[in-house]
Amino acid sequence: MYQYTAFDKQFVQRRARQFRDQLERWQSGKLSEDGFRPLRLQNGWYVQRYAPMLRVAVPYGEIASRQLRVLARIAREYDEPEAAVFQTAMEGQGKLGTTFLPKNCAHFTTRTNVQFNWIALSRSADVMDLLASVDMHGIQTSGNCIRNTTTDALAGVAVDEIVDPRPYAEILRQWSTLHPEFAFLPRKFKIAVSGAREDRAATGWHDVGLQLAKNAAGEVGFRVTVGGGMGRTPLIGAVIREFLPWQQIMNYIEAVVRVYNAHGRRDNKYKARIKVLVKSEGQRYIDAVEEEYRQIMEIDGGPHTISQAEFDRVAACFVAPALTDLPDLDPQALEAALQARAAGHVAFGRWLQRNVHAHRNPQLRAVTLSFKRPGQSPGDASGDQLNALADLVDEYSAGEARVTHDQNMLLPWVHASRLFELWQEARALGLASANVQLLTDMIACPGGDFCALANARSLPIAEAIAQRYQDLDELDDLGAIDLHISGCINSCGHHHSGHIGILGVDKDGKEWYQVTLGGSDGSDLSGPAAAGKVIGPSFSAAELPDVIEAVLDTYRDLRERGESLQSTVRRTGLEPFKEAAKTARHRDEPVAA
Template identity: 70%
Template sequence: MYRYNEFDRAFVANRAAQFRDQIERWQDGTLSEDAFRPLRLQNGWYVQRHAPMLRVAVPYGELSSAQLRVLARIAREYDEPEAEVYRSALEAQRKLGTVRLPAHHAHFTTRTNVQFNWIPLSKAADVMDLLATVDMHGIQTSGNCIRNISCDERAGVAPDEIADPRPFAEIMRQWTTLHPEFAFLPRKFKIAITGATEDRAATGWHDVGLRLVQDASGQLGFRVAVGGGMGRTPVIGVVLREFLPWRQIMNYIEAVVRVYNQFGRRDNKYKARIKILAKAEGQRFIDEVEEEFRQIVECDGGPHTIAQAEFDRMSKYFAVPPQAAAGRPVDPAAAAALQIAARQTPKLQRWLERNVAPHKDPSMRIVTLSFKRLLQAPGDASAEQLERVADLVDRFSAGEARVTHTQNIVLPWVHAGDLLSLWQAAVDAQLASANVHLLTDMISCPGGDFCALANARSLPIAQSIMERYQDIDELNDIGEIDLHISGCINSCGHHHSGHIGILGVDKDGAEWYQITLGGADGSARSGDARPGKVIGPSFAAHEVTDAVDAVIGCYLALREQKSERRETFIETVRRVGLEPFKAAADAVRATTEYTV
């Protein structure tokens, strides 16, 4: 992974010192609230429903064990709500029927950042100083700028990878950080990159989605899609270039952003995203980008063309870690012991099938640690869990972990001979849930329990569904389903791309929920990216789990056998259409006294 140099560390430390000065001036009244607000947002500090929220950048999802330990320390020592604030929050939750608002936790987001929900602003400067000690910060995790660049969590280790996208992501991260042309865009701007044949980075759903490809001669380049996004208007990005030589990618992105800066709407934040501009203007938008790109290359000399020497320099940071490059062969005795243990222990067998994936090095594996379990919100990780993960990362994964799009942690450098020991250690740490890609491996935003923008709570719905589906045999029989939950139309829980999507809506001050079916993020299990479709009027909170249950029951009744396997949920939905599922869900609504 990338290692900060002296300049990088001085940059982040100076930024932290600058933020401390801003906080002190805000506290003593010499800096107004209106003046302070954009400054804290530029450093990742929001004010949410009950308390401040910090968003920490995790570029392309990579974390070291040292960084995990500092995140654990922040959760333990600083994620502590002020007593009066917490009492008020608990009282508000009691009126809604729930009182679980955990502190001392970090939260992994769908864009692989890390958030904290209870750090008082009085401690914010100390937290930023602490993050800087391990090369972390909150720069450009908020605001109308180019945000954290995300990647496939298997970047650099996946067998289906054409090229590692991380060197490009890091070059772009450095280029876009505090770049004046990218700092005051009409709205926020998100880039995702994958180098694999399977799109595990949901690139179609991003403002710019990049996929590394090869042309007929074997030359490396990018397939460039622009204008994807969720929110009120879910749109899949339009392909502007099927093949762009890799050296030109930053010149092309600059052309895209210049056109967006010039023509993007600034009078209406709901219509300010680039997806609205690209959709409204169609071919004219593409022509404007191509003309801008021509001028950047031909008239300006292509100032951001990536030199081979720079790419080679950056690629060295992403070489195989020395601990993983030792050429350690798989011990036949260890392999045999693993097979015997798996036959004798069904939980281990399921974990090997669900949480362990092939690696480009045949002697290694990619392992997912699931945080999804009863009484723990999707994406949440306690201080203790973060420390246990850091220990596992040091012991089994060359000191490196990845945050996933689905709010879990991946260990990318696990020797096959260590799988049994890793599983046993993960069981001890309560991180061995064998549910990856199953129904309980759901995505959820924090929702109305924390977020001031949310119309409804996400976490009680997630927990209710989790409680209903605790039987691992039942989950495996149902098979792979992407369930995504958002507390509002901003779609931080990516409900649009869920095979089953749940969206919280407000109706006369009460919490209701729309259900969508048939969405896809672009992964192999989902097919091409597409938004789900609503299956009728909203459901009351107490109806949602029964409605999901009815939808799944309908699928089990309708699925077909396909050669040696059974049809998946998303395959059945696409084959039979939405009407049978809508009727099943409507039957749940008909049994209650509530109507919409």
Template identity: 70%
Template sequence: MPGISAANMYRYNDFDKAFVANRAAQFRDQIGRWQNGKLSDAAFLPLRLQNGWYVQRHAPMLRVAVPYGELSSAQLRVLARIAREYDDPDAGIYRRALEAQRKLGTVRLPAHHAHFTTRTNVQFNWIPLSKAADVMDLLASVDMHGIQTSGNCIRNISCDERAGVAPDEIADPRPFAEIMRQWTTLHPEFAFLPRKFKIAITGAEEDRAATGWHDVGLRLVHDENGELGFRVAVGGGMGRTPVIGVVLREFLPWRHIMNYIEAVVRVYNQFGRRDNKYKARIKILVKAEGQRFIDEVEEEFRQIVECDGGPHTIPQTEFDRMSAYFVVPPQVAASRSPDAAADAAREEAARQTPLFQRWLERNVARHKDPSLRIVTLSFKRPLQAPGDASADQLERVADLVDRFSAGEARVTHTQNIVLPWVHSDDLLPLWHAAVAAQLASANVHLLTDMISCPGGDFCALANARSLPIAQSIMERYQDLDELNDIGEIDLHISGCINSCGHHHSGHIGILGVDKDGAEWYQVTLGGADGSARGSGEARPGKVIGPSFAAHEVTDAVEAVLGCYLTLREPRGDRRETFIETVRRVGLEPFKAAADAVRATAEDRT
């Protein structure tokens, strides 16, 4: 298929294509043997997980890898086809589960959808295993697969969605991400780790990749001599024990990054716990061993470099070869004369149309090329779960990507889509097209641009349902004037302690918990993912009291926000953001406001 990868993305060579096609054929054979009874369920389990297939509450769930968040228009169209033709609970075998879900009153439109995750993968929730092989063949046709999306291995490597285009970028992290992706795929040292292992990379001054929350967080930096290298943090993670990664190296020469990761993983493999999966993540080992862990990594790194000759040192030629894939697309690089008429039309439209003006302010960001812009398409709107994209929407996005962004899109960890190559002259026609596709919500980084996992409607691990909570808050806060008055705020919702909705890093975090078989929700305040919206510092939020019943959660959020609006102060020519006010005054005023909601609810009963 032509145009599988855009001109500015990594393009699979013959080896890559054969590898993915053979993996799909191998999985087809494994499914056949399982269906014929030649493979037991226990024997088939690791085989399907290695290809991204889970079994969830009602049906199998497929997780598709999107390395460092990049998607071409051709890949988007295949994802749309999978959603339309294969993600169908009404086909028959899942009808009972679907009816049970509908009786719960879920707001999600469950059929023919893909779901963007917080680690920039794509999931499908209703594909029967009997059709799994056909789906894997379709994915392989556009250089996609489910490798490294499950199991105790190095998972899909995530990245800043503005990599290569952000004005604050020190260096493009994508060549390193791709080199590491290839290196970690089926690496025997990384195949059976004590637990899953996640890496995030950013090359910008602002950490939009939440690197502090990962098992390994990498930030490109310059030393005092101007040499490029990595700041390496290890041991971050969410889940039951939220921890921010510990910096092991303030500066590591870029050529040695894989040697150093190998040292980290070897120490983890040797000393990580395997007797208790809840204590098996590397964050537990780093926290327990402290300086000893760092010393072990440094000694292992020394032996890899000095005794083994640094076998994973990145040669300049390999870096240059990989960097050649990640260049400005030819159709963008070609000179384009400024269009005064387009500028005038855009300015007049902004004056005449407040929604367009808001969209320019919220969804459009500066680009390192002054003639270009970075545009976010928001999937956050009423009656659509955060991160969900219908088959029609995926096809519309593919059309927009071809027309306005050189064939390339990026998935964000906030569950939206970014178009990285939009010419400023095209902003008005792009907005009109996005409005028609219902992807023009002007709410990026506002309250309704929330993160949410699928929760108990789909996930077998969840204690509570995330999506109705998200929908209730979304419905209450639809006035754009009110949302803009509240200002930038990160609201994150998880259905269980595994924190797939990143509740720990939310300025407001909501966690579903089980209390004697009933669904309740803890509220946390003050978390941050490390981006500028949290003053550039990653930290976990703190619980503000006993949990709330489902019908109390939106009122509690409203009370917390009302408290903030009362307490916020001016800061120069602007007003404090929510997170700034929380850090200045502490949690007690917000706790009292939320407690009043609980007390009122108790009085009513």
């Protein structure tokens, strides 16, 4: 993990002190609401439907056990709604059926950040001080700036990795943090970096996607895509450079963002993302970027060229931890012992198959701990779970974990001989659901239970589907399925990229849901990133579980041997699924006399 320098620590702590001063001036009336709003947003403090929401940055997903312990403390001691506010929220949600208003917990997002939904602004400065004590903050988790750079949760350990993307992600983080020219862009701006053959960072869906590669001479560089994004207009990024030398990546992104900053629309927030500019201007945008890049290099002298010394300094933080207290065993013997143990413990065997991933070090494994089980919202972890999780991270993963795009937690440094022990402890904490990449390992945004922008609720839908599909044999038979749920068109639940996507919509003040099929984030090797297509009119919340069941039953009826849902949809088209959804919608209607 990157080790904060004395300067880094001082910067974060000073930022926390500045926020305390701003808060106190606002509380005393010396700072207006309009004056305070941008200051709190620049530190990750939103005001949502019922209470403030804090978003904490976790750059490229890497998190330490000491940071998890502080998040656990914040969850237990600060994520507590005021009684009157919570009662109002309960009454409001109660009108809509089952209530999902979890408190005293953290919520992990698809952008590998952490959110809290109930912290009072009056206590926000104390929380910022706690975060700063472990090198955490909310900088650039809000606003029209370059947001948290993300990458593959298996970075540095994946067997298909070409180049470790983490040093580049960290260098980009340092370059973009409070960049004076890019603090007020037309809209928010997101960058993802992947260094593996399989694109697990969903780079095609980002404003800028960076795919590390090596050319014929063995030199490292980036394939650069620009203009991806979800929302009202889902688009996959366009390739604008097939191979850019790694030393020039910041100079080139500087050109990409400068052209966007100069020409992106500011009159309409729905058309302000860079994807709209790239789509409308096409080659003219690319030509403008190349000209800006030429000037940066030839006239300005390439001021952001990465030196080998600077790269080496940052890369030194990302070496594998020394695991000297663990045995050095024959990999084949290790695997044989694991399979023997799995044969005697069916539940462990399932977990080994679904949640344990190959590692570039044959002695080790990467393990996903699942935050997906009935009764717990996707991506949520209680304060007690976080504290116990920190103990597991120390005991089994050298003090380091990764927040994943799928709203789970990955332990990257687990010795294979200790997997059974880890499974037993994780199961006791409710973190060992053997459902990774299966239907119930779904992505869901907080939706209308918390978010003022949402048109509909996500969490009750996620719970209803999870309750219906608890048979692991059935889930295994269905195979890998990405189910993504968004409460509104802003797409925080990435519904466009789900094999099955669910989008909440508002019709005459009531909650309805659209269903899409065939989306992909680009991480599955069966096809590139793509937006799902709608399979019919919107459905009510009561109808939706039956509709999903009808879609899956149709898939089982139509699939060929070994065929995935994605492949079946591509082969057959949408019509059989549209008809199944339509039939399910009318299943409970009375028959006319």
